[in-house]
Amino acid sequence: MNIGQVAERTGLPPKTIRYYEEIGLIRPMRGDNGYRHFSERDAHNLAFLGRARSLGFTIEECRVLLALYADKGRASADVKRLVQDHLAQIDAKIAELHEMRATLSDLVDACAGDHRPDCPILRGLAGEQGRAGDADESPMKVR
Amino acid sequence: MNIGQVAERTGLPPKTIRYYEEIGLIRPMRGDNGYRHFSERDAHNLAFLGRARSLGFTIEECRVLLALYADKGRASADVKRLVQDHLAQIDAKIAELHEMRATLSDLVDACAGDHRPDCPILRGLAGEQGRAGDADESPMKVR
DNA sequence: CCTTGACCTTCCCGTAACTGGAACCCCTAT
DNA sequence: ATAGGGGTTCCAGTTACGGGAAGGTCAAGG
The missing domain is CATH 1.10.1660.10 (Multidrug-efflux Transporter Regulator; Chain: A; Domain 2)
Structure with missing residues (x-):
């Protein structure tokens, strides 16, 4: 071939x-x-x-x-161990992505997404902790 | 600074x-x-x-x-759209990883992981469809 | 004054796993 | 002879940095 x-x-x-x-x-x-x-x-x-x-x-x-x-x-144990390690990596990656997803999702939900410039997403990325009066606003989670 | x-x-x-x-x-x-x-x-x-x-x-x-x-x-809509697109990418990645995870998990479960050479993981990667008698063995899913 | 060590600078190479493109060779059919 | 559709090599670019070399700068101590 x-x-x-x-x-x-x-x-x-x-x-x-x-x-x-x-x-x-x-x-x-x-x-x-x-x-x-x-x-x-x-x-x-x-x-x-x-x-x-x-x-x-x-x-x-x-x-x-x-x-x-x-x-x-070969011993199938060697194969299995390799694959299990890889599986653990994948699980770690999935967990990481889920964390990102949760944070991003919160930010998106908080954003009006209209013509106005005020944007909770950008405020979140900027590290803003929320103004007085926004009692439930917590610092953005980042690794 | x-x-x-x-x-x-x-x-x-x-x-x-x-x-x-x-x-x-x-x-x-x-x-x-x-x-x-x-x-x-x-x-x-x-x-x-x-x-x-x-x-x-x-x-x-x-x-x-x-x-x-x-x-x-700026319009907050522009920010929101960008983040939503990113979120979609993340969701796609998560889905892809879940699929990998499922396949790998099945393979790992099928493998004895002992000193013997027989290994369903390697057989799966080799594209083997299962021997006659293994009625429930289906082709490995890959994209 | 000189030295030492911590800090700063630029520059270049290496990473993972390919992809794109250029320049060129080979084979078959018309 | 030529056109096309293979194949070949080599070089460069991709992402987002990290390592390390060679060398300038600064503050403290003897």
Whole structure:
């Protein structure tokens, strides 16, 4: 297979596939004309990489996953631990985004969103603590 | 104020502050010795930037927010729209992470995590659809 | 007066994971 | 011969900084 065909089959852009070769994730053969030639196994590994990447694994994690995949004597515990760590990262990211979301949502709700210049969002970002009389206004939460 | 003081006050590293000047987010004065001198207003704007960044706004969004903040004739609707768009991005990101989480969680649950090499996680990443007999095994979801 | 140490300056490189584009080669069909 | 649709390499840009080198500045102490 040429790069175009494997790109179509895996859904990865040719550029990405070349990049993966450059960083040593795959090692396709070369024809006499200099073209890359991809085996079924190459295509399979690229599809594996595509799925791993779409699940948020970094390239280096993918490298490890691929090595474990190739190692028929691996312990599934090693794979599981890696994925659990990744899961923890994702949970942390989700929590962070939820916090942002909550703050932003409060700000948006407080903003009239009309032609007038007065804007609680900007006041919040500016660190304003609320004027006397706004008893329920609390400082904006930021990490 | 020198850069160290404003860094301490805003919580932003000096490197970041220099970077913000480089890309034109702030324009501190300079002393005869070449040192940056930060006004109260500079410090205030940097704190504003720090909060906006911590809420996930990109630098370019921060640039717009800062301009709106400075524009006393702005319409709060412009601010609100920007923040709502950002909120939508965050929601999209959260949804994406939840999908990853669900898939990864299923894979982790299916993996024994022991000394044996058999690993449903790797089989899932490899695109395996499940063997005959595993009636409930469905193809892994990926975007 | 000199030195020391903390602070400041600029400049350049590196990060993650690609994407876009230029310049050029290869193969097939007309 | 040429046109097109592949392929190739290499270079630059992206985001938002962080690390580190080489060197100027300032205040305090001996």
